[in-house]
Amino acid sequence: MSIKTKITQLFAKAESGHHIGLAFRQDALAYCLLSTDGSVEHQQIPITDNEQEPAIKQLVSQDNLSSQGHVVLAPTQYQIVQVDKPNVPEEEVLGALKWQIKELVTYPPEDMVLDYFTGPTLAGGAEKVNVVCASKDNLKSMVQLFEDSDITLKTITTEEFAFASLVPFQEHAVLLLCQQPNEEIIILIVKMGRIYFHRRLRGYAQIATKTIEELSFGAIDSLSLEIQRSSDYFERQLKQAPIKEIQLILPIKNEQFIATKLAENTNTPVGVYPFDVLHQDKAMFGAAIGATQVDKLEVATHD
Numbered sequence: 001m002s003i004k005t006k007i008t009q010l011f012a013k014a015e016s017g018h019h020i021g022l023a024f025r026q027d028a029l030a031y032c033l034l035s036t037d038g039s040v041e042h043q044q045i046p047i048t049d050n051e052q053e054p055a056i057k058q059l060v061s062q063d064n065l066s067s068q069g070h071v072v073l074a075p076t077q078y079q080i081v082q083v084d085k086p087n088v089p090e091e092e093v094l095g096a097l098k099w100q101i102k103e104l105v106t107y108p109p110e111d112m113v114l115d116y117f118t119g120p121t122l123a124g125g126a127e128k129v130n131v132v133c134a135s136k137d138n139l140k141s142m143v144q145l146f147e148d149s150d151i152t153l154k155t156i157t158t159e160e161f162a163f164a165s166l167v168p169f170q171e172h173a174v175l176l177l178c179q180q181p182n183e184e185i186i187i188l189i190v191k192m193g194r195i196y197f198h199r200r201l202r203g204y205a206q207i208a209t210k211t212i213e214e215l216s217f218g219a220i221d222s223l224s225l226e227i228q229r230s231s232d233y234f235e236r237q238l239k240q241a242p243i244k245e246i247q248l249i250l251p252i253k254n255e256q257f258i259a260t261k262l263a264e265n266t267n268t269p270v271g272v273y274p275f276d277v278l279h280q281d282k283a284m285f286g287a288a289i290g291a292t293q294v295d296k297l298e299v300a301t302h303d
Contacts, residue, residue, distance in 0.1 A: 018067035021291030024074035029055040032288040060149035069151040070291040162290035178249035208252035224265035246270040251284035
């Protein structure tokens with residue numbers, strides 16, 4: 001151990017037993033603080049013009065937030081692309097992926113931070129990896145704002161992993177239809193703690209503003225079609241058993257109505273995700289709640 005390491009450890013912050021999930025979206029920074037005494041706090045700080053810095057500064061200026069922090073990046077802060085896994089030694093995969101995806105993402109190689117996760121391989125097909133890529137400069141700027149605070153950042157993740165971490169570890173697959181307020185809806189299929197399928201649906205960011213009549217004329221039928229397509233891919237291409245359960249995390253007043261209509265259209269049991277009593281009626285904080293559990297996922301990183 002070097003002298004530098006010893007000095008760093010000597011002055012390191014004591015690690016809090018509290019956990020705080022921080023979920024960025026275009027209009028707010030939502031957080032869920034889980035204290036060791038079992039109490040929970042849900043709050044959000046407005047964001048204007050996608051300027052996150054003022055919201056972070058307001059957050060870290062608060063008292064009594066000493067905790068381990070788990071950040072969920074806003075959808076505008078990362079990109080996920082699927083490519084063939086490079087045929088190189090494992091320790092060289094990340095370096096090879098940087099150049100393999102450079103034409104597929106908007107970040108230049110010198111500004112990339114990336115990781116990857118694997119899913120099921122199609123029968124007879126090449127092994128695929130899902131590459132998560134973000135801007136190194138943007139992440140550094142964000143992390144620096146937390147450096148002198150009482151929040152010790154432990155994980156930085158994406159909406160997909162934050163929501164998937166809410167699904168219990170079980171043998172049958174769950175299709176999750178989930179959303180943060182004013183963001184696009186995501187379809188996830190999770191089984192045995194792994195993300196088998198993920199897809200972001202465009203055009204549903206303002207679904208919370210639709211009346212029951214508007215939902216009945218088009219929106220629900222479109223969602224049903226997207227669910228069917230995703231289920232078909234899971235069953236036919238990935239050779240998996242049929243989806244037995246669909247759960248919704250939609251922070252809108254007509255969530256139960258959508259669940260009922262989707263059940264009629266899909267002939268599959270559909271229900272509103274059963275948050276425990278600590279998070280009752282807190283669907284709008286779903287990503288922040290999930291962030292505190294993301295390290296339980298089997299594919300939280302490529303390791």
